[in-house]
Amino acid sequence: MSRPAVVKALWGAAALVLVAGCSSGGGGTGTGTAPPPSPPAVSSSATATGSSPAPSGSSPAPSGRVTVAGTLTEGLRSPWGLAALPGGDLLVSSRDERTVTRVDARTGAKTVLGEVPGVVPGGEGGLMGLAVRDGWVYAYLTAASDNRVVRMRYGGGAGERLGAPEPVLTGIPKGVVHNGGRIAFGPDGMLYAGTGETGETGLAQDRDSLGGKILRMTPEGRPAPGNPFPGSVVYSYGHRNVQGLAWDDAGRLWAAEFGQNTWDELNRIEAGRNYGWPEVEGRAGRAGFTDPVAQWPTAEASPSGIAFTRGAVWMAGLRGERLWRVPVAGAGAGAGGEPRAFLSGEYGRLRTVLAGGGGRLWLVTSETDTRGTPEPGDDRILRLEVG
Template identity: 70%
Template structure:
């Protein structure tokens, strides 16, 4: 069952749920955060994030609400500036007038390489209460294999941006490397981290992430079968996926496809597949950017047709509520 929650969003990218169930949406190109009432679909502009410099695939990207939100009212954002990509937290004060409810950004991590392409951008809090981020190699493949660079990585940090004891490299937020452009992060029922990754010309990937492991880019695209690199659990031709957000719902990873214009269901069994991936909504809503678990057998699905690469229809972009059987 599929229904539309809200329409007419401009270049939406990040999507995060507040404790009461309402949603926060970032606009990549406008640099704003908007609250969506999940009962009525009503939109309320919270404000702009200062310092955002939109351009190419950069701008205001991922959002995350921490487990401590009820006490601290902080919202985390990943965004592109004139010089880099960075992660900051902002105070959300609901008592202030609409449009003026965001405090000044408190940057917790800076120096993530930026580019016209491959800025990564997804952030999420894990079951351990720590903050994870997917980054891109900015079109410079060598960054993915450079452990000193924050580009082409999955990062793990404390909520104030510090390297975590137990990370694979001392005094580093790098958690895994050899990635091209990670825009999907989600944990399954066993608290294992999964990530979606854009391929170049051949294979998009779904990876099961292990700390300190090398996922092969640019030496391998897709399954290389080489012991020094971790092979993906599933791959797709790039025209069928170009995956951004993922979510774990009812035993499967659900993966939003941009170029593929479809939603993929990847049933899991252990560390592998329970069945072949299935495609849904092919071409029905255009480019799909973000998918977010909504509790039980429901998920939110956000389109991405106003990002300069899609063909917007009247009402784009929109957030859909999908109930799976």
């Protein structure tokens, strides 16, 4: 079935998919809403005609809706990272073409700022996450010998091109798969990076390796003050393949992570914690490991980018081809309600989501990454309004 190129005023009553309960299935649909599961919550999907009530014992969540206000731009090739410039325009990276493109946030006009030298695409590697700070564009990329973070000068003027890349952090293990790739500046001004274990599972538990970790560093790439392991950029470990990073209004860090065959995860990240891989996948309740706040069968998520707005973490799903909303409770708590899914199957694989302020999200599709089924116009950046 063809996906729509542009959908205007698409409300949750038409596209909302609710969490239904425990299931070992891979994203089947039903005709209504099943009773909420007992903890630990496990997600499967059921088609619904409106918003479900808040789970027992939790505060009522916002009604939950997504309006696809339109398509900002289309015709992108293997888009991966997305970052906002101070004036509101967007930068998007092409994993395989190694380019960074500026997108006018009003008109959708595209300007290629340059090809980043030294990028060696292959498998799940290439030019991936982007971040912007103080006249620099930061990028997470796969080079000939490693994954690394670099930065390039960019003043933001019309017609300007990116400067030459300067290394910020090198030596992150690379592989055909599980290269991580997301970077973001936290509210503390430090640069965070999510890495993968490249399929070599032992790296995740090895605190001397940068693979299978969340890293925290200064903008220049040095270990950030207050890191849990002295002299190290490692902030948390025991990760399989971190794909999304975002902070809530209380300043807490959240991360989306690919599971293997059973559970994908949304984790609340705390300094020095061990998130279990490869010893555990999903919730295990084992001493010494931190369980995820939410988990999904891999067919329903394969999570990529995440963003926070309107009291919830919003998580883009690749294999799941849907946008998950996970309500977040106040400081000191975890999730504030059951996850819900939107846009199921409407736009194919979803790679990156970015908060735009005022309840707006930018959502990047990922059909041209060799694993999708591209249609005319793919890939695109969508304008979403959420509540």
